[in-house]
Amino acid sequence: MRVLVVEDERKTASFVRKALQAESFAVDMVTNGVDALLAAASTPFDAIVLDIMLPGRDGLSVLRQLRERKNTTPVLLLSARGEVNERVEGLNAGADDYLPKPFELAELVARVRALTRRGGENKSIVLSVADLKLDTVTHKAQRSGTEIELTVREYRLLEFLMRSAGRLCGRMMILEKVWDYDFDPGTNLVDVYVRRLREKIDADFEPKLLHTVRGSGYVLKETP
Amino acid sequence: MTIRRRLTLWYAGILILSLLVVGIGTYQEISEQLRHSHRKEPSEHALDETSEMIFQVGLPAVVLGLLGGWWLTRRALSPVKKLTGDIKKIHEHNLREPLSRTRNGDEIDQLTEVFNDTLARLDDSFNRIREFTLHASHELKTPLTILCGETETALREDALSSAERERAASQLDELRRLTRIVDGLTLLAKADAGQIALKLEPLRLDELVRDNFADLQILAEPNSIKVELEFCEEISVRGDRHRLRQLLLNLADNAIKYNQPQGRVTMSLRRAENFSEFKIANTGTGIAPEKLSRVFDRFFRGDPAHENTIDGCGLGLSIAQWIVSAHGGTIQIESAPPKLTTVTVRLPLKEAAREKA
Numbered sequence A: 001m002r003v004l005v006v007e008d009e010r011k012t013a014s015f016v017r018k019a020l021q022a023e024s025f026a027v028d029m030v031t032n033g034v035d036a037l038l039a040a041a042s043t044p045f046d047a048i049v050l051d052i053m054l055p056g057r058d059g060l061s062v063l064r065q066l067r068e069r070k071n072t073t074p075v076l077l078l079s080a081r082g083e084v085n086e087r088v089e090g091l092n093a094g095a096d097d098y099l100p101k102p103f104e105l106a107e108l109v110a111r112v113r114a115l116t117r118r119g120g121e122n123k124s125i126v127l128s129v130a131d132l133k134l135d136t137v138t139h140k141a142q143r144s145g146t147e148i149e150l151t152v153r154e155y156r157l158l159e160f161l162m163r164s165a166g167r168l169c170g171r172m173m174i175l176e177k178v179w180d181y182d183f184d185p186g187t188n189l190v191d192v193y194v195r196r197l198r199e200k201i202d203a204d205f206e207p208k209l210l211h212t213v214r215g216s217g218y219v220l221k222e223t224p
Numbered sequence B: 001m002t003i004r005r006r007l008t009l010w011y012a013g014i015l016i017l018s019l020l021v022v023g024i025g026t027y028q029e030i031s032e033q034l035r036h037s038h039r040k041e042p043s044e045h046a047l048d049e050t051s052e053m054i055f056q057v058g059l060p061a062v063v064l065g066l067l068g069g070w071w072l073t074r075r076a077l078s079p080v081k082k083l084t085g086d087i088k089k090i091h092e093h094n095l096r097e098p099l100s101r102t103r104n105g106d107e108i109d110q111l112t113e114v115f116n117d118t119l120a121r122l123d124d125s126f127n128r129i130r131e132f133t134l135h136a137s138h139e140l141k142t143p144l145t146i147l148c149g150e151t152e153t154a155l156r157e158d159a160l161s162s163a164e165r166e167r168a169a170s171q172l173d174e175l176r177r178l179t180r181i182v183d184g185l186t187l188l189a190k191a192d193a194g195q196i197a198l199k200l201e202p203l204r205l206d207e208l209v210r211d212n213f214a215d216l217q218i219l220a221e222p223n224s225i226k227v228e229l230e231f232c233e234e235i236s237v238r239g240d241r242h243r244l245r246q247l248l249l250n251l252a253d254n255a256i257k258y259n260q261p262q263g264r265v266t267m268s269l270r271r272a273e274n275f276s277e278f279k280i281a282n283t284g285t286g287i288a289p290e291k292l293s294r295v296f297d298r299f300f301r302g303d304p305a306h307e308n309t310i311d312g313c314g315l316g317l318s319i320a321q322w323i324v325s326a327h328g329g330t331i332q333i334e335s336a337p338p339k340l341t342t343v344t345v346r347l348p349l350k351e352a353a354r355e356k357a
Helices: A010-022 A033-042 A059-068 A084-092 A103-115 A151-161 A169-179 A189-201 B002-038 B041-088 B108-156 B162-193 B205-223 B241-257 B318-327 B350-356
Strands: A001-007 A026-030 A047-051 A075-079 A097-100 A125-129 A131-137 A141-143 A145-150 A210-214 A217-220 B200-204 B226-232 B234-238 B264-271 B275-282 B328-333 B340-350
Touching: A001 A010, A010 A026, A010 B108, A010 B205, A026 A033, A033 A059, A033 A151, A033 B200, A047 A059, A059 A075, A059 A084, A075 A084, A075 A103, A075 A169, A075 B350, A084 A097, A097 A103, A103 A169, A103 B108, A125 A151, A131 A151, A141 A189, A141 B226, A151 A169, A151 A217, A151 B264, A169 A189, A169 A217, A169 B241, A189 A210, A189 B205, B002 B041, B002 B108, B041 B108, B108 B162, B162 B226, B162 B318, B200 B205, B200 B241, B205 B226, B205 B241, B205 B264, B205 B275, B226 B350, B234 B241, B241 B275, B241 B318, B241 B340, B264 B328, B318 B328, B318 B350
Parallel strands: A001 A026, A001 A047, A047 A075, A075 A097, B226 B264
Antiparallel strands: A125 A131, A131 A141, A141 A145, A210 A217, B200 B234, B264 B275, B275 B340, B328 B340
């Protein structure tokens, strides 16, 4: 997997690269829009991380140019402004995801991973991880054949975690996908829900499936 | 005409009037003397005629003078009255709208002009403060991104001892708090500058409240707080879905944070005349009466003892207040320590909101 990171701030660029490399992505770095267009034209990338505030040509115009050239590489926009309008504008210009600064690294990595797997997402009707099964039509969950009662929100949380099984899910990402919140409400809503869900799907069973990654988020997988 | 000239004329009127009074006085004095000097019938007759004439002319003159004076004072003062009314309407958001001027060059007009200049200067400094906050919160974002990123990178290193890991994780928690503060500040600074447009759409407020209640139930569980949705009437409003959800979550979160273990939270949504009324009440230490008026102020904490134990950015209620007023509604908080603290949010109903728009 090869990712292009377009970021002019040296330090940000450096830890974004480190984090992505740690997740075994090959990372190319450029610091301005013109170089970004050149790089995207010559190399096929699996995803592009694009900062909006760039010297000279800004990220949004780079993105529009990319899409005009029929380049469909998934793009994650980064922005220090973090306005709702900007988010909409970015998505309209052809971005696949949007992350306001300051972001959490885990969040960024999780999103890039989601982008590179887009299309390869688990679309089956019955999702399963180990002996945990979730029927997306009847909204019924089972673990080792035992039925588990879920509220609507718990179901949506579990569905999201199961569809991204094996991948780290950041708190913001969960808030966005499960609650449709595009702001950090500053509550421990996600943690409390995860704790409840864990009681239902993990408390009486082995192995534990829902793991906390300290300071980053949650991941649903068989082996810790 | 300047007020000075107007008043001069008015004063001249009064002078004439008093001259008249003096004239009458003098005349009566003279006639008295004439009576004493025993000249009888013909002069007495003449006297009657003259005094009658004085009454006929003098009285209306006095009444006219008084009425004229009253009218003139009113006219002279009416620009002052209008100006007072106009000044009363000034608040921090309409400073750039100048007060209307008569442009007749009188003192009031000059005063208005000076006042408008002052307003413009005040507006400038308000804007500078807003811009400062906005720029400051933007400028903080890049270093915050770097700090967060580097701390997270450090946390991932395997060579870290558990103590170092603990420290890094705690730093990251504080950085997240700082991030929320900066986000909140940015939001409010933009709202102040009128840079945030709400995405208004017709929506069912009761659905948002029910949704929020589901989250409230979960949030309340760890502290064994009892929650209750007393009443939830079907109500449509025109609003921004995201912002209203943010508002409700914000209030629900406060009701839990500032509660006591085994406490209680009750919610209700009702229709009143032409607005919807959402109430959320919680048990807990409450807010002292003298602090109630300040709870919507930025970074104001009702209870200094709680300052460090409650995780929050100190901007929650300020943001809530902005969301409500941006929807043309009102928010109120009542507290009777040590009993219930109640927040009441009133939003215009869908029909009313449309008429207003």
